[in-house]
Amino acid sequence: MPNFIDRRLNPKDKSLGNRQRFLKRAREELKRAIADQVKSDRIADVGSAHGVPMPKRGADEPTFRQASGTGDREYILPGNREYMAGDRLPRPEGGGGGGGSAGSGGGGSDDDFQFVLSRDEVLDLFFEDLELPDMVKLNLKETVIYKARRVGFTTAGTPTNINVGRTMRNSFGRRMALGRPSDSEMQALADEIAALENDPNNSRQSAHQLKVLREQLDLLERRRRRIAYVDPVDVRFNRFERQPLPNASAVMFCLMDVSASMGEREKDLAKRFFVLLHLFLKRRYERIDIVFIRHTDEAREVDEETFFYSKQSGGTVVSTALEEMLRIIDERYPAEMWNIYAAQASDGDNTSGDSERCAALLRERVMRLCQYYAYVEIIDERETEIFGTTDNGTSLWRAYRAVDGEIPNFQMARIARPANIYPVFRRLFTRQPAVRARG
Incomplete structure (x- = not known):
């Protein structure tokens, strides 16, 4: 049967479900490790990320297999010359059994692994011991001042806050989508018209081609006038949010x-x-x-x-x-x-x-x-x-x-x-x- 293993990386500021399930399974072991580290670490490091050594026992990746006691199955077994159906097989010496990782000898084994807890996870485990997980939300009375912090873009704002780079990217994408003629395209058409006009051997065919080119140039000019280089829908302003800070x-x-x-x-x-x-x-x-x-x-x-x-x-x-x-x-x-x-x-x-x-x-x-x-x-x-x-x-x-x-x-x-x-x-x-x- 295939093994299904979720190896996706955690997105920023989020945890996948499998990480949360592992924290739930290994909570007691993690709590013991954090308690030991709190006794030995420096105070200023308690609220930082911690690498906790975890034993391999109980941390194996889950696998799917068919339930042995349900369903109908057909087996193809190799024949033998010693046993018949119903015969009892002797127990193998040394305890028998299938392969396991215990014991010495050849082969390798998996060492304990490091599980890195984020700062918030460390605090949750640490505060859980004393049954007040939301204690860190309390604060002392103090006067607070604010400072502006960049938090993205907005479609409205003052001219001093225009983000030129984002505005021009929006403008370029809109012009490409609507097919606004470019300067090089217009210049090439104008040069071709000028070459035909300066040709002393103008024939009837050249005159017809010149008329077509002039109509195309006029069409492109009218299209450029309809599709602005920078439209109001392209403009983006830097957005700022007031962030409280201690004074x-x-x-x-x-x-x-x-x-x-x-x-x-x-x-x-x-x-x-x-x-x-x-x-x-x-x-x-x-x-x-x-x-x-x-x-x-x-x-x-x-x-x-x-x-x-x-x-x-x-x-x-x-x-x-x-x-x-x-x-x-x-x-x-x-x-x-x-x-x-x-x-x-x-x-x-x-x-x-x-x-x-x-x-x-x-x-x-x-x-x-x-x-x-x-x-x-x-x-x-x-x-x-x-x-x-x-x-x-x-x-x-x-x-x-x-x-x-x-x-x-x-x-x-x-x-x-x-x-x-x-x-x-x-x-x-x-x-x-x-x-x-x-x-």
């Missing part, structure tokens, strides 16, 4: 506690939260800077690799992270030119008396510069029932709780397990605070 650049400050009290579980939850925040702002802004600040009893700006994978630990002084953030804003990110966002992740442990200082820094300086500040406190799963619905908790939580009640663009939440990340992220970033004057 300013954005910077996101990621502040993470890496003191001894933050274990691997806490850091993993913080990383997943920051991944979502990065994708969110990357989709909204044309330009986005990310500043990573980690702190123990002192804070410093670091690169992404150090932010997530360094093994440094020590005591805890949270106010040092806020002070480092303010220093960087003063040096590189003036508030009148940048949309400033901040996200802080901590387990809430802090030096005695420093939580009140953090609250004072937020009220007096940080929140006057930030458009939005989100604080996420990572707690133990066993503490969920105790602290999940109350204001009780660490000293840092209680101090920030007072700020939350005073400033509308400051939000806070608790995370105890990976399943909490998407609901918390949604709650933090769907609320659009009222625009307030900068103090």
